[in-house]
């Protein structure tokens with residue numbers, strides 16, 4: 001039973017050179033800097049390692065710790081402030097830094113104490129024997145039990161120990177307590193605490209937890225473990241929740257320009273322009289549909305996260321779902337209907353006729369002018385130059401450029417990059433115009 005007392009277990013801020021237990025990170029640092037100064041260079045990487053990770057294994061909570069950091073915080077502050085300076089009325093000073101300095105040391109105290117317990121819990125849960133006697137031995141190897149031979153009263157409730165009120169030990173700190181003052185930590189919960197991959201189903205919570213399926217703890221240790229568990233749980237819920245929400249907003253951000261682009265493309269079709277083809281606009285519509293599906297699925301997932309009804313979290317989840325459903329209905333599903341091929345043909349025919357009329361009219365004006373001026377100039381038909389004339393040469397760099405741009409347009413279409421398609425189409429139009437002018441000038 002007392003075997004573990006011979007080889008005492010070292011925990012805490014241990015100096016790697018002289019094995020002294022230094023109680024806190026800051027004390028270990030100053031110890032290192034004063035006593036082992038000559039080794040500093042050789043040990044630098046090692047030292048960095050210790051100071052960087054020491055926080056995980058902080059033990060003995062000592063009020064000196066707190067006092068020290070308090071003093072440091074005060075000193076830090078008095079350096080920042082000049083108290084001899086007379087204060088003007090209405091001046092506000094921030095005490096946030098001071099508050100944080102005091103608060104973080106307090107939080108750290110809890111965190112480090114809890115971490116120490118978790119390390120022990122991990123050791124306890126590792127290969128925990130099922131046989132009660134073997135298990136007792138294993139437990140005492142990890143955490144030595146306090147010698148209770150001289151203890152007559154339960155330190156917690158002050159009742160006398162006797163045949164019916166027997167002495168028990170907290171499995172995490174080894175302290176003595178009576179059965180009434182013991183709290184049991186469910187072994188499944190304990191397992192999920194040390195290995196987060198094993199999520200704990202709370203199905204066993206209806207069952208009475210006792211020595212067999214739980215760990216006997218003192219109230220102090222139990223509360224620290226329970227507190228950490230709450231933090232872990234809320235953090236896990238939050239990450240899943242927040243991730244889903246962020247994914248949803250990303251999809252919404254993508255949907256916005258997609259809808260704008262779709263409207264633009266649609267309008268262009270209705271105007272009879274040839275920048276986009278019907279299948280382009282259809283593809284864009286399909287993409288928006290996909291985004292809507294994604295947003296819908298994520299918002300449903302958010303609404304289905306387990307939460308206590310009536311809480312603010314519950315309200316929030318429902319509101320997100322409602323907002324998403326509304327957004328999909330109003331912004332993504334109310335898209336303008338696409339024209340049919342027949343409608344497009346009609347629009348294009350009308351456009352062509354309009355252009356024809358315009359040309360006729362301009363020709364008429366020109367002829368009238370010529371008639372009025374009495375001069376006879378050769379009339380050039382700028383609208384329809386004959387590109388199949390003999391001067392067409394395939395080596396024309398303009399033609400080559402136009403073909404390259406056509407290739408780009410095809411590629412951009414495939415990738416649904418319609419902003420690019422529009423730009424390239426405009427370029428192509430410019431080149432065509434230039435080419436026609438070139439042909440005309442070479443003809444004369």
Ligand SMILES: [Zn+2]
Pocket residue numbers: 015016017018019020031035036
């Ligand atoms: Zn040392």
Ligand SMILES: [Zn+2]
Pocket residue numbers: 154155156157158159177178179180181
């Ligand atoms: Zn008691």
Ligand SMILES: [Zn+2]
Pocket residue numbers: 170171172173174175217218219220221222
């Ligand atoms: Zn305890």
